[in-house]
Amino acid sequence: MPAITRDSLMSLEQYARERPTFRKRVLAHKQNRSLALGKHLTLLFEDELTIRYQIQEMLRIEKIFEEDGIEGELEAYNPLVPDGSNFKATLLIEYPDFEERRYMLTHLKGIEDAIWVQVEGCERIFAIADEDLERENDEKTSAVHFLRFELTPEMQRQLKGGAPLGIGASHPEYAAEIPAIPESLRLSLLTDLA
Numbered sequence: 001m002p003a004i005t006r007d008s009l010m011s012l013e014q015y016a017r018e019r020p021t022f023r024k025r026v027l028a029h030k031q032n033r034s035l036a037l038g039k040h041l042t043l044l045f046e047d048e049l050t051i052r053y054q055i056q057e058m059l060r061i062e063k064i065f066e067e068d069g070i071e072g073e074l075e076a077y078n079p080l081v082p083d084g085s086n087f088k089a090t091l092l093i094e095y096p097d098f099e100e101r102r103y104m105l106t107h108l109k110g111i112e113d114a115i116w117v118q119v120e121g122c123e124r125i126f127a128i129a130d131e132d133l134e135r136e137n138d139e140k141t142s143a144v145h146f147l148r149f150e151l152t153p154e155m156q157r158q159l160k161g162g163a164p165l166g167i168g169a170s171h172p173e174y175a176a177e178i179p180a181i182p183e184s185l186r187l188s189l190l191t192d193l194a
Contacts, residue, residue, distance in 0.1 A: 003078045004052050004089065012065055015056050027107040032188045037169055038176030041116070042092040043147075045185070046080050049193055052079075078129070081144060084194030091115060091127075091145040105140040107173045112145035114171040118162045119155040120180075147168070156193050165189070 010018060027047060033045040044050070055077050064070060069180035082088050091112060112129035127147035152160070159165060165186050170178035 003050065003081065004055060004074060006067070006070055006074065009052075009059070010056060012063070013024055013031075015060055019056075020062070022053065022056070026050065032184045035167060035178070035185060036180060037115075037167060037178065038174065040094050041111075041169060041174070041176065042094060043167065044090040045090065045189060045192075046082070046090060047188075048081050051077050051081050061108070064110045068156045072167050082192035083107075084192075085151055085153075086105075087117065087149045087151070087192055089147045091147055093141070093143045093145075101143070102140075104173075105120070105143060106173065109141045110148075111141060111169065111171045111174060112147065114174075115147060115169050116167070117151075118166040118168075119151070119158045120166070122152070122155050122158060124168075125151065125155070139178070151193070159175060159186070159190060 016024075028165045029049055030044065031170075033047065033050065035043045037043055055073050058064070058073050058077075059070065062069070064073065078088075080088050093101075093105065093108060093111065095104055112127060115129075116124040118124045127149055129145050129147050131146070131148065131165045164180035166177065167181055169175060
C-alpha cells in the first residue's frame with residue numbers, strides 16, 4: 001500500500017478550510033475501526049485515512065510548514081499504515097482515575113506483547129509491539145502502544161472467505177477475549193490486506 005506523501009497532504013491553509021468536513025469523515029470512519037477489549041483497553045486500528053488525519057493534525061497543531069518538519073512527520077507516522085499483510089493498531093490503556101491508572105500501569109508491564117488476534121481455525125498471532133521505540137521502563141508501561149499483527153497468507157485467505165476474527169488479551173493482570181469481532185470491524189480490516 002502506498003505511503004502518504006508530501007504531495008498528497010493538504011497545505012495548512014487548505015486543511016484549515018476543509019478540517020471540519022474531513023474530521024467528521026474520519027471520526028465516522030474510526031467508529032468501524034475501534035474495539036473495546038474489556039473495560040480498560042481500546043484498540044484503534046489504523047489505516048491510511050486515520051494516519052493521514054493524524055499527520056494533518058500534527059502539522060496544524062505544531063504549525064509545521066517547512067519541508068524538513070513535514071518529512072519528519074511522514075517518517076514518524078507512515079510506518080503505522082498497514083502494508084498489505086498486517087493490521088496495525090494503537091493500544092490505549094484507559095483508567096479514568098489517576099491513582100488507579102498509575103497503579104495499573106505498574107502491573108500491566110508487558111501487556112502490549114499479550115494482545116492477540118486469531119482467525120477462526122488458525123493459530124493466535126501475538127502483537128509485535130512498539131517497533132518505533134521502547135514504551136516501557138523498569139517501573140511501568142506506557143498508556144499508549146503501537147501494535148502490528150502480521151498475518152500469514154492462509155489467515156488472509158480465510159478472513160477474505162468470511163472466517164470470524166477473534167481478539168484478546170492474555171496478561172496475568174488483564175485477560176479479555178472477543179471470540180468474533182463485529183462484522184463492521186472485520187470488513188473494515190479486510191481493506192488493510194492486499
